[in-house]
Amino acid sequence: MNTTQTVPPTDVAPAPATGPAASAAGPGARAWWVLGVLCFVYVLNFLDRQLLSILAKPIQDDLHISDGQLGLITGLYFALFYTLIALPVGWFADKTNRVKVLSFACFIWSAATIACGLSRTFPQLVAARMTVGVGEAGGVPPSYAIISDYFPSGTRGRALGIYNMGPPIGMAMGVAFGASIADAYSWRDAFVSVGVIGVLVALVVFFFVREPKRGGLDIKKDEAPAPASTVPAEGFWSTCRMFFNRPVLLLISLGSGATQFVTYAVLNFTTLFLMREKGMTLSEVAVYYALLIGICVSAGMYASGRLVDWLGKRSKTAYAYVPAVGLTLAVPFFAGFVWAPSWPLALAFLAIPTGLNYFYLSPAVALVQEEVKPNQRVLSGALLLLVMNLIGLGFGPTYLGMASDFFRVSHPDNSLQLAFYTLIPFYFLAVALFLGLARALRREAAEAEGAV
Structure with missing residues (x-):
């Protein structure tokens, strides 16, 4: 049963960018x-998350961990906490001040990043x-x-596309900044430096x-705005049932989860693959791979956000077809990257799928935010992350690390190359799921028209 919860006035500050008038003006x-x-x-979120995979080789050399252990610590171990804790946090944030929740979270992960740099054993690093x-x-x-409460419908795809450029920028900064510090000093100094910056940003x-008014930009012109001090509180389980039904x-x-199975597996092992099997040095990674990540993933994030804003006005199936087409085009270039006998050629092939692999994220986030009530957005976003990160972040790197350990017995010099080839079928699984989404969107549109 839905109830009404009174939010303290300090939790909802008047933001000039919100309200029906702001929706009309942009x-x-x-x-x-x-x-x-x-x-x-x-x-910073993604930089802290990816430092471990970026600095995998010096960490492996120092702590003597295998590819399988690296896959677990960058994949399943991390994802279990990341995805499951996100649900109660999302539910809590939907009922309280989302900005304060975000700042506190940033402080925790930044302090933990410093602890990663101070770890002396594998169990300490895991904790x-x-x-x-x-x-x-x-x-x-x-x-x-x-x-979603600062940007009105019709501009959210672009705004979320810009926001989702955070991961590629974080990846690029992690590669450039982390690899440079590790090359000049040590991998531990890279973790401590990034963690201190995060504490300050928190x-x-x-x-x-400022905390914006919930749903302030979703009010139609002929509707009177609800009082800013009241927010209808949706139940935790009712939102979960709605989402999965x-x-x-x-x-x-x-x-998105099937796509992330590929993207996180590739992301968490590419630096190690380029250094160990393609002959790159840490200083070369800091320049060339950093540029590739920063430019190509950012382009993919932003382009897909603009595409769904443009094509979505004609049909919501754009939220499905944009990622499906992108992933299909990425497959031959990904195979070329894995096959390439030298790192310059490998990077040339990798540039294309690095952009196209991320055509899913902005459409996924925008669609979920459009399809749920304003007071269900945080928890619904957390549920989206639960599914796609548990599948992708949890099992992608874990699978690839274990596959590499398996192939190392018979192919010690190119075990990661063989493991990377086994990711290709997951591309086609993701495409099939997005095509199923397109059918579901058409069916919902037809039912909506029939009900009018």
Whole structure:
């Protein structure tokens, strides 16, 4: 049963960029400033998350861990905490101040990143890594909802596309910054430096980002706005049932999860693959791979966000066809990357799928935020992350690391290459799920028209 919860006035500050009038006029300067701050938090979120895979080789040399152990610590161990903690955090954030939840989460994962750099044994690194996952669970879902309450429908695809450039920027900065520090000093110094920056940014979010009014930009012109002090509180389980009972939301989550199975597996092992089997040095990784990640993934995120804003006005099936077409085009180039006998040729092939692999994320986030009630957005975003990260982040790197250990017995010099080839069928699984999503979207549209 739904209830009404009174929110303290301090939790809802008047934001110039929100309200029906702002919806008609478009997002204001404050909305873009908040988007920039949240994007930088996401940069740190992903930078902290990816440092371990970027610095995999020096960490392996220091702590003597296998590819399988690396896959577990960057995959399943991290994902279990990251995805499961995100649900209660999302539910709590839907009922309270989302900005404060975000700032506290940023502080936790940044402090845990410092602990990763201070770890002296594999179990210590596992514990610190899991704590990073706990903190990062409160990062993305509140940000999705905050952005959706600063930007009106029709501009959210672009705004979320810009926000989702945080991962590629974080990846690129992690490769360039982390690899450079590790090359000049040590991998431990890279973790400590990034963690200290995150603690400072958490304070900026807490003191300088305003909490927007929930659903303020979703009110139609002929409707009177609801009082800002009241927010209808949706139940935790009712939101979960709604999410998993709707084929559209379930299919976008499964399609994204299958895609992330590939993207996280590739992301978490590419640096190690390039260094160990393609002959790159850490200093070369810091320049060339950093540029590739920063440019290509950012282009994919932004282009897909703009495409769904444009094509989605004609048909919601764009949310399915944009990622399906992107993944289909990526397959031959990905195979070329794995096959390439030298790292320059490998990077040339990798540039194309690095952009196309990320055509799924902006459409997925935008569709979920459009399809649920304003006071269900954080938890629904957390449920989306639960499905796609448990499948992708949890099992992608874990699978690839174990596959590499398996092939190393018979092919010690190119075990990762063989393991990478086995990811190709997962591309086609993801495409099939997105095509199923397109059918579900057409069916919902037909039912809506029949009900009019």
